Amino acid sequence: MKRWQPFEWIVALRFLREGRMQTAFIVGGVAIGVAVIVFMSELLLGLQGNFIRRVLTGQSHIQLLPPKEAARLLPAAPGDLAAATVQAPLQRVRSIDQWPAVQDQLRAMPDIAIVTPTVSGSALLARGAASRSISVIGVDAGDYFRIVPLADQITRGEARLGPNDLLIGVDLASDLGVAVGDKLAITAPSGAQTTLNVAGLFDLGNRGANQRTTFAALHTAQSLMGLPGGATSLEVTVVDVWAAEAVAQRITAATGVEADSWIRSNAQFFSSINAQTTANTAIRFFVGLSVASGIAGVLVVSVVQRSREIGILRAMGVTRGRVLRVFLLQGCLLGLGGALAGSVLGALALLLWTRLERNPDGTPLWLLELHPALFISAVLLAALTGLAAAVAPALRAARLDPVVAIRG
Known part of the structure; x- marks a missing residue:
């Protein structure tokens, strides 16, 4: 050898x-x-x-939204020579049609990690003579906190969302002079009212978000916004964040629901x-x-x-x-x-x-x-x-x- x-x-x-x-x-x-x-x-x-x-700390990779209200054609008045005009309709708070079926369809896709419904809308928050316009986001805490780690941003109290709980930003709490355990009255545009307890204060690192954003339980927000059993959006996270836009296009093609990815909403970034x-x-x-x-x-x-x-x-x-x-x-x-x-x-x-x-x-x-x-x-x-x-x-x-x- x-x-x-x-x-x-x-x-x-x-x-x-x-x-x-x-x-x-x-x-x-x-x-x-x-x-x-x-x-x-x-x-x-x-x-x-x-x-x-x-x-992505404060948002999901993909957001599914209900279709917008279609524009209406206003005909010209009799004897008026002016052409007909198109009036942009008022966008109401609406639920995604058959969202539980859409959610099940998304969960079956291999590229998707988490899917959770949310209900969001504007409301008026009051404490005594002071009031603020806020955005109420109703979430299922178990899944939503896996998308947005809100528990890591809690400065006081705890990230608890029971039927009567509310999480508010530190700047909103400072403006209203409230602390954990205080009660706040919330009134929706529809006239629905409720009183919730401040369970925790969070800091999202943005003063505007801390002054306006609040979180409540999903069922609480559904009742407040007049959408029993509804969902104004489906929040989705994907396995590969860079493939979010491609996944969003496949979701729209498969479900017919508009899907916006973080890539499209942050195009300059x-x-x-x-x-x-x-x-x-x-x-x-x-x-x-x-x-x-x-x-x-x-x-x-x-x-x-x-x-x-x-x-x-x-x-x-x-x-x-x-x-x-x-x-x-x-x-x-x-x-x-x-x-x-x-x-x-x-x-x-x-x-x-x-x-x-x-x-x-x-x-x-x-x-x-x-x-x-x-x-x-x-x-x-x-x-x-x-x-x-x-x-x-x-x-x-x-x-x-x-x-x-x-x-x-």
């Missing part, structure tokens, strides 16, 4: 050791390039994740995310191109410097294939070594950045998570880049004529 001899490895490592200065410079260049790619990619992923958390991703991809491409150019340049110089040695090896019977593999292996080792060093350098830069860049209160700007898949892909990409960059120098070395190379 013929024993395997790592000839290509021995020669490739010897060439790299003999050109220590060149090897050190190119490994350092690759390391810096990979560190830039890792740092920027992780930073962009953290930034996008932070934006998404902020955008989504456009900025795409622009950041495109810019990051362009930067990675040019960094990779510079890394490949550096490796190719070093290997071309190595071929020229070692032409005589290559000629001697060829004269001793070393095949062109082995010579080719020697230089391909050098390119791969340069890319791999630089990538490993760059990954460590990028991770250290990220840890340093999280320690130095802080909010005014001392908390991190946003939480950064190191993704192993990103580091693995960066290492593999750098190794393949080094291999590709070594193709031209390796072919040149393999094609050297032994006699010409030895004569110099």
Whole structure:
């Protein structure tokens, strides 16, 4: 049995050791390039994740709404020469037709994680002589709080929604001078009235939302808005937040109910995310191109410097294939070594950045998570880049004529 001899490895490592200065410079260049790619990619992923958390903290991925009232054509009065006009109708609080059946249909879709009904509408909240216009959102706390983690934003009291409970914002509580346990009178536009207890105060991080938004139990809001058993919207979360628009289109096609995704309702935000991703991809491409150019340049110089040695090896019977593999292996080792060093350098830069860049209160700007898949892909990409960059120098070395190379 013929024993395997790592000839290509021995020669490739010897060439790299003999050109220590060149090897050190190119490994350092690759390391810096990979560190830039890792740092920027992780930073962009953290930034996008932070934006998404902020955008989706108070809303679902997809919202199903009842159809809007159709416009009415008002004919011209007799003897009036003016053309008929179209009057936009008043949009009333309406329920989604047959929403339990639609909910069951959505829950059967594999791309959908949670579906829950809500009832929302305007009302007047009063305490003594003070009153405020508010938006009442009736929810099923069990499912809705899995979509919007309201329990995490409770500052006082608890996230409890019994038949007589109400959750209000801290700014609304401050304006009315109320605390947990106080009673508030609520009057709907239809004239329906009820009195609810303040079970908890929340802070959504937005003063306008804290002053206007309130949460009640689903049945309580249905009675208040005059929609017994109804639902003004179905809140949906999907498995992949980036596929929300495609899922929303499939929902509309399957159910006939209008579905708005967070992507469409936050079009400017989504456009900025795409622009950041495109810019990051362009930067990675040019960094990779510079890394490949550096490796190719070093290997071309190595071929020229070692032409005589290559000629001697060829004269001793070393095949062109082995010579080719020697230089391909050098390119791969340069890319791999630089990538490993760059990954460590990028991770250290990220840890340093999280320690130095802080909010005014001392908390991190946003939480950064190191993704192993990103580091693995960066290492593999750098190794393949080094291999590709070594193709031209390796072919040149393999094609050297032994006699010409030895004569110099």
